Amino acid sequence: MKLNFTYLLISGLIALLSITSNGNNGDIQLLTKETTFEAGQSIILKFSSNADETPSLYVSNSYGSTIIKPNIESGIINYQIPQSISNKTGIVSWKLIADSSLSGTFNIISKQKTVALETYLGPPSIQAGGTDYSMLIVIPTDSYDNPLADSTKVTVKYQFLDNQHIEDVLIKNRIAYKNIYSETKTGRILVSSECTSLNSKEYTVNVIPAIPTSFVISYQRNHGYADGNQITTFSTSIIKDKYGNIVSDGTYVDFFISNNSKHVLKTSGTSINGIANAKMIHPDHEDQWTVKAFVEGMAESNQIALIYNPIISDFKAVFSESNRTITIGPLKSFMNQMIPDGLEVSLSVYKNYIKLKTLTKSSFEGFATFKLDNNNFPSKNYTLKIKTAGAEKTYPNIKL
Known part of the structure; x- marks a missing residue:
């Protein structure tokens, strides 16, 4: 029984204290009626109160939170919002620490005067044809680096060849953007923007040729x-591309050459003023080439055939020093002149139809000389093939 009485007494005291607290805090009233402020403006939240208590104010926005101590003047409780919060746009939430039910929000908007234009443009190069584009993004900001409000007008200006365009776009989600499409010709697009009388610098987009089309090759x-x-x-x-634009300098062209031996040779060149050249040394024996060129993955040429006639139909071989020195020549060209230095001459040595070794020499002044030493080729009969x-x-049965 005594325990129940003590419990009732404590419950009654708690209820009494609760009623007293709510009554005191209920005397605090917000006097500031504005809910929208401009960035940089001095913001003071004012409260009237008959209570002895002067609670602190908890303030929070997307940049952080802080607690503000009050300043009392003529019975009015003033809370000065710090510049770290009042200079930034967005929703600001506040709450009196002593009264969980007394809270609110206010909105800070940007100053409607552009101080800087944060501009991005890319990619810097696009293909001709009207389907590729570069995107211009403009973020106008005020003196506190806040983006301007949505629906603010941004003027985009761009010029290409004889055409000039001026278009207005509206800021949405704090940015304004414009897709700038290419035309069928190549050249440079000059781009700029303007917002509240502030102009950006000039930007450039290069319009390059589109994918090359088929082309023709020739030889000399x-x-x-x-x-x-x-x-x-x-x-x-x-x-050229399909719009008649000459491809960019440096376009890589591969020339593939198939010969009678079914081998594939390759040479390449890069274009200058739309023309690519590549070189290949003549074969050193009769051959026929089939040539075709490619711009890899994009374009190809016609196919051409070249015939290379033999330059030598016969030659002399002179054996000396017990047949161990073989001199081939003179090697003469198509006008009976000495063959240019560097022509390859090979000598293969066989014994009983088995090739023992192949020696090679480069011609010099129309001759090539081989020496067969006794260590590698003991004194026997050999078959020699010269090519x-x-x-x-x-030359069969040559005694060394």
Whole structure:
């Protein structure tokens, strides 16, 4: 019974204190009626109170939170919002620490005067044709680096060749953007923007040619002989895209060459003024080439065929020093002149139809000389095969 009485007494005291607290805090009233402020404006929240208590104010926005001590003047409780909060746009929440039911929000908007234009433009190069585009993004900001309010007008200006465009776009979600499409010609697009009388600097977008189309190749050479010395030059026609624009300088072109041996040779060149050139040395034996060029993954050429006639149909081989020194020559070209230095001559040594070794030499002043030493080739009968420029001779049963 005594325990129940004590419990009732304590419950009654708690209820009495609760009623007293709510009554005191209920005397605090918000006097400030404004709910929207401009960034940089001095913001003071004012409260009237008959209570002895002067609670602190808890303030929070997207940049952080803080607690503000009050300043009392003529019975009015003033809370000065710090600049770290009043200079930034957004929703600010506040709450009196002593009274959980007394809270609210206010909104800070940006100053409607542009101080800076944060501008992005990319990509810097787009393809001609009207489907590729570069995006201009403009973020106008006030003196406190706040983006301007949505629906603020931004003027986008761009010029290409003889065409000039001026268009207005509205800020949405704190940014304004404009897609700037290419045209069918190549060149430079000049871009700028303006907001509340502040102009950006000039930006540039390069309009480059589109994917190249098929082209034609040709060749040029001094003669059609397989001398292993002269150069054949392959050239493309002027490579263009489907809009007639000459492809960019540096476009890489591969030339693939198939010969009679089913081997594939490759040479390449880069374009200048739409034309790419590549070179290949003549074969050193009779051959036929089939040539085709490609801009990898984009365009290809026609196919051409080249015939290289043999430059040597016969040659002499002189044996001396017990047949261990073999001199091949003179090697003469198509006008009976000495073959240019560097022509490859090979000598293969066989014993009982088994090849023992192949020796190679480069011609010098129309001759090539081989020396067969006794250590590698003991004194026996051998078969010697000499080959150069596609011509071949066999000398059986040569005693060394």
